[in-house]
Amino acid sequence: MSSRDDILGRVRASLHRNAGNAAAAREEIVAALGSRTQGPKPAIDADPHALLERFRLKSETQSSTVDIVAQESEVPAAVARYLAAMNLPKSAVAWASLAALDWGGAGLQVETRGARDADLVGITGCFCAVAETGTLMMCSSPDTPAAVSLLPETHIAIVRASRILPCMEDAWNLARQELGSLPRAVNFISGPSRTGDIEQTIVLGAHGPYRVHLVIVED
Amino acid sequence: MHFKANVHAKLSDVVLQGNLKNAKGKFVTRRAEAIRDLDDFEGTRDAAAAIRNKVIDNMDLWLETFERKALDTGAKVLWAKDGVEVCRLVIEIAKRHGVTKVTKSKSMLSEEAGLNHALEAAGIQPVETDLGEYILQVDNNEPPSHIIAPAVHKSLDEVADLFHKVHGTPRKTDIPALTREAREVLRAHFLSAEMGLSGGNFLVAETGSVALVTNEGNGRMVTTMPKVHVVITGIEKVIPTLEDLSTLMRLLPRSATGQSISNYFSILTGVKKPEEHDGPEHLYFVLVDSGRADVVGSDFHAMLRCIRCGACMNHCPVYQTIGGHAYGWVYPGPMGSVLTPLYAGLENSIDLPHAATLCNQCGIVCPVKIPLPDLLRKLREKQTEHGLRPLTERIGLRLWAWVAQHPKLYALGARVGARYLKWLAGDTDRIRLLPTAPEWTLGRDFPAPQGKTFRELYAARRSATPRT
Structure with missing residues (x-):
């Protein structure tokens, strides 16, 4: 007997499984997967300005820094400003989906490709953002590789204000609507990587970025 | 497992007692603050317990549902009856893909199975990448003493001495510098390992995905950089939908570390597409029984709801006094005192159900409302029924x-x-x-x-x- 049959066989025996209760249980499963019932959620003001404000506050609580610009064309200058202020290099790796922005015009050398160990700055967009916790939702694809937000010491993410949603449940619905099925990797990111493994003292920059900077575009 | 002897040793260990005193309360305070921003914390706990019960009550069919979905995404699903089979399957996968080095994100099931030892014996190098687990691995493979903070029993001084010794670098005494030193050592491993190994916080039946909760980013590294990703997880980890995942995520980080959400929360589905820059080409799920199937439908089925947050041990006066190692196996604290007898044998852990004051601090903080004191009391009854108590007591x-x-x-x-x-x-x-x-x-x-x-x-x- 295979281990699969052995394990499932013992579970079935423990549950007194028979044809009758199996049919009923299968109906329950179909219903559960179909209804996608949500649990209790915190009350979050869905007004766009309130969402942006909550997202900004929660992101800062997660040790991210936030800049707000009026339109997308201002993003490269905002990124250049941040890098200069932090004394960081002016070269970066970015998602291919951001190739159209005028990075050179802001004095930046930006390559759109997958990330390498030597990259110090990674620039990404995000699929959407969650105001409840100040969280970015990243969906992997050929144009939006996951490692760009992971390998470099600095991660800069561009967030369109219209894509800030109240809760994670809203993000799932948007993904179902726009992508159909889940991409290989959905990464929810809430601030720079951190550890508390030595004397429960929180240190920023464990294996991922030391700093996360958000540029919100009020579109 | 000589619990009483362990306890005597731990109580008279001056360094450990100092470290425990230092750690005491930090998790408790942070959790208390974090649950305040949930408008309906009790309602969320009820919903979470109901989600877990829904799957446990029909576990066979939910497992089949998950398996079908995971296979559709291009993953392979393997089943292991026990730790020996876990080791055999992982080594087979490693050999099939020519793997010489495995980077590991935290997996309690690999601890249960003694996987690191088996990998080394097979000539494959396992590298623990969670900072706490890494500290323990380079300290002669010391076992973890906490399921969330594995090196909570160690002081800064002890880690400083250890890194100085094993890395051959000047002794550093500030925590950010020690963390950077580990980051640099481990970055090289992340990029060179052919296989990444992780546990799984949840398996989502709706999508055939594994959900991973991490803060350091090591979980993302081991599931993004190597060409093979192996998930080792218990058969009780399935949940129905992404909505259920959201509900449970409101409780897990808050109960564990007092965070409203962990830094990284990854939902991984299937393998990399040919035109993608990163991600594994092969994804394996190893679904492990190791005693879980026999708990289904038993007096202890509520224990299968456990989401491994560690809140019960953080609030336990016994754990806070003796530390995790005294419990003698992988899982310490109240949850461990229930799990160890169930998974490792009632007769092998005779003192554990008694290693509790039954004060119910654990039951009050459990995010999925497991009645831990009741289960401990039931285990005591079972011991008596099976004539396992000492002769003098009988x-x-x-x-x-x-x-x-x-x-x-x-x-x-x-x-x-x-x-x-x-x-x-x-x-x-x-x-x-x-x-x-x-x-x-x-x-x-x-x-x-x-x-x-x-x-x-x-x-x-x-x-x-x-x-x-």
């Missing part, structure tokens, strides 16, 4: 039962006992040393009985006020 209880059935003898015994205790106390109202139970009076006095026994008072009262 004879003692039988003797007491016999005396209790003979009222005159019982009254005499109570009278003599009370007088004896009073004599021991001398002129004071307390007993400093109980000769029959010296351990009891080691750290506290025993109050001496005052005046007459209940039976004497009752008899005196009856004769003073005749019945009307």
